[in-house]
Amino acid sequence: MPDEEVTTGAPETESDEPNGTGSGSDLMEKVVGLCKRRGFIFQSAEIYGGFRSTYDYGPLGVNLLRNVKNAWWEAMVQRRDDVVGLDAAVLSPPAVWQASGHLSNFTDPLVDCRKCHQRWRQDKIDGVCPNCGSTGFTEARAFNLMFKTHAGPLEDEGAVAYLRPETAQGMFTNFVNVLQTTRKKPPFGIAQVGKSFRNEITPQNFVFRTREFEQMEMEYFVPPADAQHWFEYWLAERFNWYLGLGIPEDKIRLRHHDADELSHYSAGTADVEFLFPWGWDELEGIANRTDFDLSAHAAASGEKLDYFDPTTNERYTPYVIEPAAGATRTMMAFLLAAFDEDEVGGEARTVLRLHPKLAPYQVAVLPLSKKDTLEPLARQVLHSLQPHFMCDYDVTQGIGKRYRRQDEVGTPWCVTVDFESLEDGGVTVRDRDTTAQVRVPIDGLVAELQRRVSAA
Numbered sequence: 446m447p448d449e450e451v452t453t454g455a456p457e458t459e460s461d462e463p464n465g466t467g468s469g470s471d472l473m474e475k476v477v478g479l480c481k482r483r484g485f486i487f488q489s490a491e492i493y494g495g496f497r498s499t500y501d502y503g504p505l506g507v508n509l510l511r512n513v514k515n516a517w518w519e520a521m522v523q524r525r526d527d528v529v530g531l532d533a534a535v536l537s538p539p540a541v542w543q544a545s546g547h548l549s550n551f552t553d554p555l556v557d558c559r560k561c562h563q564r565w566r567q568d569k570i571d572g573v574c575p576n577c578g579s580t581g582f583t584e585a586r587a588f589n590l591m592f593k594t595h596a597g598p599l600e601d602e603g604a605v606a607y608l609r610p611e612t613a614q615g616m617f618t619n620f621v622n623v624l625q626t627t628r629k630k631p632p633f634g635i636a637q638v639g640k641s642f643r644n645e646i647t648p649q650n651f652v653f654r655t656r657e658f659e660q661m662e663m664e665y666f667v668p669p670a671d672a673q674h675w676f677e678y679w680l681a682e683r684f685n686w687y688l689g690l691g692i693p694e695d696k697i698r699l700r701h702h703d704a705d706e707l708s709h710y711s712a713g714t715a716d717v718e719f720l721f722p723w724g725w726d727e728l729e730g731i732a733n734r735t736d737f738d739l740s741a742h743a744a745a746s747g748e749k750l751d752y753f754d755p756t757t758n759e760r761y762t763p764y765v766i767e768p769a770a771g772a773t774r775t776m777m778a779f780l781l782a783a784f785d786e787d788e789v790g791g792e793a794r795t796v797l798r799l800h801p802k803l804a805p806y807q808v809a810v811l812p813l814s815k816k817d818t819l820e821p822l823a824r825q826v827l828h829s830l831q832p833h834f835m836c837d838y839d840v841t842q843g844i845g846k847r848y849r850r851q852d853e854v855g856t857p858w859c860v861t862v863d864f865e866s867l868e869d870g871g872v873t874v875r876d877r878d879t880t881a882q883v884r885v886p887i888d889g890l891v892a893e894l895q896r897r898v899s900a901a
């Protein structure tokens with residue numbers, strides 16, 4: 446497209462007939478390829494051959510991941526008066542994990558194949574070695590998933606520390622601190638977003654299961670008699686959060702755990718599951734943790750971790766309802782759900798139909814021509830948008846190519862500054878999904894884009 450000659454907007458023939466994205470490994474391959482090519486996710490330490498299923502989030506990935514976490518924080522903390530935030534330490538002493546049960550229970554059963562000596566998770570292989578087909582294995586050994594390290598210069602037993610395998614325990618160990626400093630009373634919650642670490646035996650499926658990942662967890666403390674009510678309340682809230690951010694209804698479901706699947710602390714758990722390319726799999730667990738954690742920490746620490754209700758003169762240990770989601774895993778689900786391929790103007794395009802709140806850039810400002818005459822106004826438009834939106838600015842190549850590049854990373858709106866803008870004080874706003882273009886006055890641009898984000 447000869448962009449230098451075009452003076453108004455950016456012509457583009459429209460013919461949005463989605464032709465599907467393929468499925469299964471095909472989709473997975475395309476999304477993984479896009480993540481690398483466009484700077485969402487890189488293999489960690491790639492120049493050294495990569496490091497054991499760890500990943501780095503690139504310029505676009507860090508925006509998307511941050512937006513996922515912000516959307517969660519907005520729904521779980523900002524818009525509520527019964528939930529407060531916390532950011533607890535990642536390093537913690539063995540006492541925490543002794544009391545929580547993780548030192549004894551947070552294990553996977555490991556077996557070695559007697560023939561090819563590969564090591565497997567016993568519960569994942571149905572008695573047959575996936576490598577050589579042998580059925581001879583060593584006795585299963587419990588393998589603890591926590592990363593162990595030493596705090597301080599001595600590497601002796603007294604210096605042992607663990608990287609947290611879940612953010613949840615920080616909320617339990619700070620229960621009284623938060624209660625006293627915020628004057629909250631049950632039902633109330635403590636929310637946290639942060640890194641967790643598990644020495645997974647079988648990390649797999651890109652960032653679905655990794656050894657270092659981010660969680661978004663909330664512990665909601667309730668009177669024991671109300672636990673079932675709040676469990677059901679949070680199932681609905683959390684399910685609707687994914688729908689509201691664009692996960693299609695046929696790609697998400699709730700699945701209640703059978704009794705033999707429950708974690709050591711749980712009296713009831715349901716998973717929010719997403720239809721990944723390999724089948725239904727967990728995005729988030731919502732559990733009724735009862736008073737397991739507070740009681741265990743109270744017993745182990747000797748501190749009182751309960752609540753005195755002055756209206757009934759009753760002292761009780763609250764039950765906990767916990768919605769526990771993975772931020773990195775959820776980001777991957779949003780990418781998979783958003784990936785689409787269609788045709789525009791007879792040409793194939795790749796488009797990420799991400800919700801505007803999640804898209805790495807909400808707006809791209811594109812001066813139609815590289816000529817010096819348009820740059821000052823285009824930069825002025827950019828600077829007026831930057832306090833409100835994450836923006837990209839792109840002057841390289843023809844306008845059609847630049848639209849494609851923005852479509853591919855999910856930018857919902859492109860703002861084109863053209864020669865007419867110099868005359869009429871307007872710009873063209875082009876919509877990612879419909880490719881429709883409308884003229885908007887520059888002084889109403891922020892309001893118009895804010896209206897569109899709110900309406901999404």
Ligand code: GAP
Nearest residue numbers: 611613653654655658728729730769770771774
């Ligand atoms: N506090 C409860 C808890 O941690 P979980 O089901 O083990 O529960 C919660 O983890 C969420 O954390 C999972 O639903 C998943 O989204 C995410 N998650 C867990 N292990 C993960 C891993 N190895 N890699 C990426 N995400 C993980």
